[in-house]
Amino acid sequence: MSNSSTLDASAQVPGYASAHSSSAAELASLKIGLRAALRQFPDFPSPGILFEDILPIFADPALHESLIRSLELHILEAYGGQKPDVIVGLEARGFLMGPSLALRLGASFVPVRKQGKLPGPCVTQSYQKEYGEDYFQMQEGAIKPGQKVIVVDDIIATGGSAWAGGEMIRKMGGDLLGFIFILELEFLKGRDKLPAPVYTLLSGQA
Ligand SMILES: O=P(O)(O)OC[C@H]1O[C@H](OP(=O)(O)OP(=O)(O)O)[C@H](O)[C@@H]1O
Numbered sequence: 626m627s628n629s630s631t632l633d634a635s636a637q638v639p640g641y642a643s644a645h646s647s648s649a650a651e652l653a654s655l656k657i658g659l660r661a662a663l664r665q666f667p668d669f670p671s672p673g674i675l676f677e678d679i680l681p682i683f684a685d686p687a688l689h690e691s692l693i694r695s696l697e698l699h700i701l702e703a704y705g706g707q708k709p710d711v712i713v714g715l716e717a718r719g720f721l722m723g724p725s726l727a728l729r730l731g732a733s734f735v736p737v738r739k740q741g742k743l744p745g746p747c748v749t750q751s752y753q754k755e756y757g758e759d760y761f762q763m764q765e766g767a768i769k770p771g772q773k774v775i776v777v778d779d780i781i782a783t784g785g786s787a788w789a790g791g792e793m794i795r796k797m798g799g800d801l802l803g804f805i806f807i808l809e810l811e812f813l814k815g816r817d818k819l820p821a822p823v824y825t826l827l828s829g830q831a
């Protein structure tokens with residue numbers, strides 16, 4: 626498998642424990658700045674929805690760097706040292722961090738798009754989300770059987786979008802290592818729908 630490698634060689638060497646705790650401290654400090662940047666908009670895009678806006682993170686290069694570094698630190702520590710072959714980003718906000726995270730990790734980036742946007746034969750999956758029904762697509766063959774895949778997006782609400790992405794990856798024979806989000810709307814219990822470990826960087830609406 627291209628790009629697959631193990632990272633736990635560091636576990637064999639003296640000093641690993643202190644390296645581990647220093648990355649935990651780095652992660653904790655990065656999260657404080659990221660959390661403070663988020664904005665909320667009541668009743669968008671429809672009444673009753675409290676919309677979480679992550680765009681201020683990308684407006685500030687230091688916060689943008691903090692975000693990508695935080696996600697990289699998580700991936701290097703999690704998944705038993707397995708590195709992903711592919712980062713899959715969900716349209717549209719998963720495209721904001723997916724490609725730069727993939728580049729950091731030496732992984733491929735593959736998009737999941739809304740129906741009708743991708744050329745050529747596609748895999749299609751319908752899904753329900755917090756405010757409606759939609760269809761996602763991936764190009765056939767975008768994931769090779771056995772490739773290790775991580776799905777990224779900004780927010781998990783009902784979990785419908787991430788579930789649909791996971792389904793298409795499963796149909797193509799991918800090995801789902803996990804799902805990563807900036808924020809979780811915990812009260813919607815979206816993570817219960819997902820078939821692989823879920824990591825959210827920041828705590829969200831409980
Ligand atoms: O867990 P769920 O209930 O599926 O909701 C989460 C999804 O909803 C939002 O995207 P949206 O579909 O609004 O599209 P956009 O990113 O293109 O604006 C968000 O960026 C996630 O992709």
Ligand SMILES: Nc1ncnc2[nH]cnc12
Nearest residue numbers: 674675676677755780782
């Ligand atoms: N409350 C919310 N804020 C931002 N994006 C969302 N996607 C689904 N629910 C959302």
